[in-house]
Amino acid sequence: MEPVVSPAVINEIEEALSQVSEIRAARVVTSPAGVIEEIHVLALPSKSPKQLVRDIESTLMAAFGIAVDHKKISIAQLGHESVPQPTDDVTAPARAKIKSINAEAAGVYVNITVTLELGGDEYAGRATGPASTTGRQRLVAEATLDAIGQYLQGAFTFALEDVEIIRLGRESVAVACVVLVTSLGEHAFAGSALVRQNDKDSIVRATLDAINRRLGFLTTT
Numbered sequence: 001m002e003p004v005v006s007p008a009v010i011n012e013i014e015e016a017l018s019q020v021s022e023i024r025a026a027r028v029v030t031s032p033a034g035v036i037e038e039i040h041v042l043a044l045p046s047k048s049p050k051q052l053v054r055d056i057e058s059t060l061m062a063a064f065g066i067a068v069d070h071k072k073i074s075i076a077q078l079g080h081e082s083v084p085q086p087t088d089d090v091t092a093p094a095r096a097k098i099k100s101i102n103a104e105a106a107g108v109y110v111n112i113t114v115t116l117e118l119g120g121d122e123y124a125g126r127a128t129g130p131a132s133t134t135g136r137q138r139l140v141a142e143a144t145l146d147a148i149g150q151y152l153q154g155a156f157t158f159a160l161e162d163v164e165i166i167r168l169g170r171e172s173v174a175v176a177c178v179v180l181v182t183s184l185g186e187h188a189f190a191g192s193a194l195v196r197q198n199d200k201d202s203i204v205r206a207t208l209d210a211i212n213r214r215l216g217f218l219t220t221t
Contacts, residue, residue, distance in 0.1 A: 003066050004034040014187065016063050018214075020055055022047045024078065024156075025182040036066070039073045042182060049075040095215065096148065096208050101140065101200045110136060114143040114204055116151075118215075123147040137163050140200050141176055144207040148215070157181040158211055161188060165199055174202035178210040189214060 005013070010028045017026035022044045029038040043052055053073050060066045099115040099122055110131040115124045125147025127139040141163040148158055161177035172195040180187040191210030195202040 002035045005030060005036060005064075005066070006034065009064070013060065013064060013066075016059055017041060017056060020052075020059060022052060022055075025180070025187065027182075027185045027187075036068055037072065039068065040076070041074070042076050042078065045077045049077065095212050096151075098201070098204055098208075101204060103136070103200070105131060110139065112136070112139040112143040112200075114140065114147055116144070116147045116208075118148075118151045121151075123150040125150065137165065137199065137203055140203045141178075141207045144204050145178065148211065160207075163203055163206065165195065165202070171195070172202075174199065174206035176203065176206040176210050178207060180211075180214060 005028075010030060013028050014026045017023055017039075023041050024044065025042040027040045028036060029040070031037050039056065041052070041056065047055075052075050053070050056073055057068060057070060060068055095118075097117040099117050100113075101115075102113045104111040104113075106128075108131055109128060111126065111128045113124055113126050115122055117123075125143040125145065127142040127146060129135050129139050138160065141160050145158045145160055157180075159179045159181055161179050163174070163176040165172055165174050167173075173192050174195060175190065175192045177188060177190050180189065189210040191206045191208065193202045193205035193209055
């Protein structure tokens with residue numbers, strides 16, 4: 001009898017597969033009963049599909065005790081130009097740093113610019129919309145994702161699901177839900193940050209908290 005997995009375990013499996021060096025995104029499809037029917041992965045071409053299938057099987061068995069028929073695993077490989085070229089420098093995975101956050105009112109609208117530093121370069125993300133309190137919060141997060149999108153150069157897309165400042169005990173916390181959109185489907189991630197300086201700074205940090213680790217998976221082998 002094939003094992004039944006819950007939606008929470010499916011998310012853990014997709015996360016674990018995304019940590020395999022060649023894999024850039026993973027999607028697990030189950031039956032209504034929770035049985036794994038298909039596993040789709042988007043990977044770099046630095047390893048043969050047969051070896052990738054074996055790596056996936058090993059990961060599932062070692063981490064979850066799940067044996068999956070290799071026929072259920074589908075591999076889609078990116079072009080060779082997607083493989084990062086070796087260099088003499090050993091660098092850490094990409095991690096965004098906040099350089100500045102600016103808001104410029106224009107009547108009932110507001111223009112938000114969030115500048116991030118990534119890989120030694122700066123990227124200025126922008127978003128414009130209604131100047132309401134909730135509207136400003138979304139625009140700050142969207143400007144952050146716009147800067148990330150410039151860094152990724154369209155290879156992958158992050159979209160904002162929602163963002164909010166909530167109260168937890170004596171603390172205010174910014175919480176952001178971000179969706180990674182790939183050819184294999186959507187993957188949702190959440191991030192949070194305590195409000196220390198101001199709401200805008202915390203929203204940017206919460207948005208980055210949701211995606212910083214994923215940037216490492218998407219931009220390094």
